[in-house]
Amino acid sequence: MKKQMLKRTLKFIFVIIIFVCIGMTNGKNRNTTVFESLVSNLITLPQKITNNINNWASKDKENIKNIEKLTEQNEKLAKENEELQRRMLDYEVLLSENIILKQKSQIEGSYPDYDVVVANVIYEPMNNWEEVYVIDKGSKDGVKPNMTVITTEGLVGYIESTTESTAKLISILDAGNSVSSRSTRTRDAVICKGNISLKDEEKLKIAAIPIGVEFVEGDKIETSGMGGVYPKGIAIGEIKEFIVKKNPTENEAILKTYVDFSKLETVAIIVK
Amino acid sequence: MRKTLTGIIMIFVIGTAIFLQANLLQAIPLNGTSANIGIILVASVGLICGKFIGGINGFVYGILYDIAFGRAIGIYTILYLLVGYLSGSFNKNFSKDNKVSMIFLISIITAIFETSIFLFFVLFRNYDFELQSMLFIIVKEIIYNTILILILYKFLIWFGEMINKSKNSYYLL
Numbered sequence: 001m002k003k004q005m006l007k008r009t010l011k012f013i014f015v016i017i018i019f020v021c022i023g024m025t026n027g028k029n030r031n032t033t034v035f036e037s038l039v040s041n042l043i044t045l046p047q048k049i050t051n052n053i054n055n056w057a058s059k060d061k062e063n064i065k066n067i068e069k070l071t072e073q074n075e076k077l078a079k080e081n082e083e084l085q086r087r088m089l090d091y092e093v094l095l096s097e098n099i100i101l102k103q104k105s106q107i108e109g110s111y112p113d114y115d116v117v118v119a120n121v122i123y124e125p126m127n128n129w130e131e132v133y134v135i136d137k138g139s140k141d142g143v144k145p146n147m148t149v150i151t152t153e154g155l156v157g158y159i160e161s162t163t164e165s166t167a168k169l170i171s172i173l174d175a176g177n178s179v180s181s182r183s184t185r186t187r188d189a190v191i192c193k194g195n196i197s198l199k200d201e202e203k204l205k206i207a208a209i210p211i212g213v214e215f216v217e218g219d220k221i222e223t224s225g226m227g228g229v230y231p232k233g234i235a236i237g238e239i240k241e242f243i244v245k246k247n248p249t250e251n252e253a254i255l256k257t258y259v260d261f262s263k264l265e266t267v268a269i270i271v272k
Numbered sequence: 273m274r275k276t277l278t279g280i281i282m283i284f285v286i287g288t289a290i291f292l293q294a295n296l297l298q299a300i301p302l303n304g305t306s307a308n309i310g311i312i313l314v315a316s317v318g319l320i321c322g323k324f325i326g327g328i329n330g331f332v333y334g335i336l337y338d339i340a341f342g343r344a345i346g347i348y349t350i351l352y353l354l355v356g357y358l359s360g361s362f363n364k365n366f367s368k369d370n371k372v373s374m375i376f377l378i379s380i381i382t383a384i385f386e387t388s389i390f391l392f393f394v395l396f397r398n399y400d401f402e403l404q405s406m407l408f409i410i411v412k413e414i415i416y417n418t419i420l421i422l423i424l425y426k427f428l429i430w431f432g433e434m435i436n437k438s439k440n441s442y443y444l445l
């Protein structure tokens with residue numbers, strides 16, 4: 001009987017303690033005790049571990065999913081890149097074609113009195129002495145030997161020989177080439193000649209200048225039409241230097257050509 | 273069979289040399305002067321293989337050059353043939369391990385070749401005779417050729433040896 005009473009009392013005390021605990025711990029601004037933290041940590045530790053493992057696994061899953069996505073994206077981008085590069089190449093081809101066509105129409109517009117055949121330079125001079133260019137138009141296009149070759153800037157040279165589809169062009173820079181020419185200012189007739197020491201600078205020499213003829217820097221020189229190879233009035237270049245010698249018959253002038261031979265790409269052959 | 277193959281390789285090498293001369297070497301001139309790969313090829317083959325093969329090599333290179341770029345067929349044919357033949361006459365004294373002798377000989381041949389061409393142009397093409405300019409161009413070309421020989425030396429030796437191996441008579445093809 002006493003035992004039963006004691007048990008009931010203990011149960012009552014236990015309930016009261018719990019209620020007291022509830023009353024004491026039920027609050028928003030309560031600091032947890034060290035004991036509570038320890039127990040809480042101990043309880044949550046396995047959960048944390050499991051959670052971490054779970055998180056890591058799910059992240060990996062995401063990563064795997066991402067890799068698949070990225071690979072897909074990468075493939076897509078590579079295809080797009082390829083397509084863009086192809087378009088870029090097409091664009092560049094169109095651009096260069098456009099430049100060539102522009103040059104052609106410019107040449108045709110610059111010389112309305114002449115019938116011209118427009119050609120591209122396919123080979124530049126092959127050795128250190130001659131200035132022989134090969135162009136991509138030949139006898140089947142109406143190109144014949146001794147025809148004059150020009151660009152929008154001025155005189156290039158003449159055709160020496162042709163095949164069916166190509167022609168050899170001797171430029172005015174060739175040391176064996178002479179051009180009968182005239183000063184546009186004074187109208188004095190002179191002969192411009194290529195020179196091996198001046199050809200790299202794209203210059204010509206005017207030797208045997210008649211006594212009394214003087215040039216000044218900037219004087220423009222054009223073809224005189226004499227000799228029958230070059231038509232009259234095609235620009236050649238302008239005087240850069242007039243060299244006065246003791247003997248006036250030995251006076252010389254240096255002429256810079258208008259045509260930039262280092263960038264010679266498109267030329268026109270006067271066929272009529 | 274081997275001779276035919278050698279002949280095909282020889283024509284291919286000559287064609288490549290002309291292509292390089294027209295496209296690459298002209299695009300990278302040394303102070304306005306370009307190297308002459310034709311002289312290097314023809315002279316070195318002559319030097320390694322002798323007069324006959326050197327002559328043939330020079331003839332093929334020269335005629336192709338004349339047809340494609342020359343102003344008259346025959347000038348370069350004869351000159352390159354002579355280059356091959358002349359260099360071939362030094363064949364017996366040439367050691368393939370001696371770069372200097374090859375450079376020295378090709379330099380002399382370059383000087384003779386270019387002087388002959390220039391004199392021909394002076395005589396027949398109305399060029400002014402300018403000794404100083406001519407010498408200046410030739411010296412620059414010799415320097416450029418020397419650099420090219422140093423680069424191509426192993427290939428030239430291989431090419432010459434290959435022709436030599438297939439040659440057991442005087443007739444290549």
